[in-house]
Amino acid sequence: MDPSFLKETHIEYLKRLKEQDTRLEFWLTQHLHLSAVYWSCLSLWLLGKDNEIDRMAVVSFIKSCLTESGGFACYPGHDEHITNTVYAVQVLLMLDALNEVDTDRIANYVVNLQNPDGSMRGDKWGETDARFLYAGINCLSLMGKLHLLDQEKATNWILKCYNFDGGFGLCPGAETHGAYVFTCVAALAILRKLDQIDENFLGWWLSERQVNSGGLNGRPEKLPDSCYSWWILSPLAIINKIDWIDREKLIEFIKTCQDPDSGGFSDRKEDVADVYHTCFSLAGLALLGHPDLKPIDPRYCIPTEVSKKYGL
Template identity: 45%
Template structure:
């Protein structure tokens, strides 16, 4: 692509048509991720100022149908509950101003039950631990104004154990630094107003080193660029006020080159097929950098800033918009 045009209308069309492709293999092989996919698609439409294109009532009813007896949400009907899909459910309902239809106490009890003595969280009853799940739990409780229900100091202590010598964070103590895990840890500390726990310049340098000569970002050293890191890296840099440390014009060009000019949507790399995951995170990157007059996405909660401002209990101290 020779110019820097964002194909807004094509992206909207691509997203609203995703649920109509029920003859595609990809539709069924990803059915367990439907809640996450719904959040990515809805939030992308919100960034594009087109949330009204989604069938609000039908979506709300489907989301609520996925709540399990234990309070958690599954990725789709007849699937198991998980913190990942529970956060997506809360994020969807919040964007539709439908939190009043949620059994909040049941959700809170579910999340609280998954915290472990060391401050970490299981993703579900099967016992996997990952900093992603810590972020999900803290984000859910923060959005619902129930952070007092967990041991926050233990959460911070666990996150601290996942920090490495390079400033980055892994999924567990001793695990390799990764941009996605770094976002979950910085996001968790930001929500808990504990960003002072971070060596900001060290992690800022590690994050800005994720930019490659083609303008794109990778998740860790020696890996190729991928559009999704336009979120994982930029959100972290934005939260610690180091967004200016990368070449934003080069990154914009990389994201634009990953657009599908025929169908709409954004792919992981130029010339690859688009998907809703990379479409959302590509748009997030452009939003964080302030291009194309897109709706601003909050770098910590991954929700539109205008949506979060409806929650009077939130203190978005990192948000300059």
Template identity: 30%
Template sequence: MDSPDFLREKHVRYFKQCLKLLPRPYTGGDTNRMTFVYFALGALDLLGVEFDKDERDSIVEWIYAQQILPDPQDRGRVCGFRGAPFMGTHSRADGNATFHPYDGAHITMTYTAIQCLLILRDDLSRVDRSAITAGLAKLQQPDGSFAPIQDGMESDMRFLYCACAVSYMLNDWSGVDIDSAVRYISDSRSYDFGFGQGPHLESHGGSTYCALASLWLMCRHDTLREYVAATTKWCLSLQDQGFHGRQYKQDDTCYSFWIGASLHLLSAGHLINDTANIQFLMTTQNKMIGGFGKYQTSLPDILHSYMGLAGLSLGEFPGVQSMSPALNLTDATVKFLASEAVTWKRQ
């Protein structure tokens, strides 16, 4: 039975509304719209909500319209998915596409687009696997990290994780130099045994999750085991009631997932004080409209609302579906990925 403190129906309404209309402050993040869709769909999946066929088909078509396909006149194009149709071009259901020289894929949007398609039980038959993996190879940097876009100005642990998750979901690692990626992760381990976004950078809960999940996805469990004792201790030091992402910061809803998932990847989830963490998350719910805020006094936002549910899932909270910490998807969706319903599993 659900806890009386858990506002499930309000959370369902909140995320359904987020799929249709977001508040004005989100307009500045339109290039990240694919990720917003993932947070909403992922949350509804965690809540066990089923989508009707018309709604499902509509969202699936919108996602495929954001796929950047190879341009016959530009063989250097990085393919994948973009965050929104801000360039005005689109890929049609018949496989034909319009092209714009400045319209390109983003590695995070590719990651979240594939996740969304899996949540909606699409067979991924229209995903151009070979083009995406070829694009990943162009985004990997000499130090093993990944840039998010072609000619990108930044590269760090976030995008390395996205490359690993995409490769895992597509079951094709030809676009990743795994040994180079593992070296980058090892070089990014800090003196306190957490991981930074890159070498010599401060340990952070988000980048620690990305590092550990990447190792798990790359099947480098031998390297992962090397970090268990010391990194587990660092992660546990970040729990007061909930979790925070860096030393001397206050507890923050999203780290219930980032740090909680890291501990599960280290086979140390049993060391989490789940009771205290759940009590904290119950205080960050918005009692009027649903969703979760960053802090107890914060208004809800779509990122922290999703991460709050993910944190509850890791704590085996009643009424929230179980999930895979490495892929950040429900176990049911990961089971679908492994099934012959996915096109290339039938080939």
């Protein structure tokens, strides 16, 4: 047990989240509701409190977000999107509830978002970037339906996002960014195509994201942010190069982002905690092998015990 890690305070913070539906902020953030369900469920699981997730309520809410198209919306009555769809599938898998939805219909929705060049749209409006292709690959793989995707074209499109500095951008020609490095590297790992990139060069770019405070940033000359403890660390874990950064300094930085009074993590010390930064701070600590947390799979961003259970 790490005395400076406020485990019980974080658990209480997460439990209070479900009591927020009478506040104005709850209704002003409908676009984040399904995301928040995923972030909070994963956080509780990593903290060893998966038995305290209200399975029936969570599954019922997720099913209420399923649209006629086969995709999931952020909240009932909203449009479906690939990001909400992968979050829904991740949580349903964690809760052993995938059999309660039509995975063939969901897979058909995802596959139909793939463009002729191998990329993937986020929704019917056509926006395309690496996040959406990763979400589709993750989602199909979790449902055992990755064979329905044109994997060769998907791989080729991802490699077009590969930059001269060893990292990846959101689309071909775009600047390298930590979050997109994660999506591209994790997608290649799921597709078993990591041999297409220079892992040492990639590891160099990722390890250069650690700043003097010990935290990680997403691009050169930017401030560190606790969420990059996931976005930068997970591709390092995938290519087995976590030791290329100073673990102890990163752990100390993440701990400074804790709210000692109310629980949760913020992006940086003294900012306001939120469930997004709480989730990815815990995920980063889990990748670092923190003794108070369960292990996490860096490819899928789900608990390792779940990915092992389903042979992923």
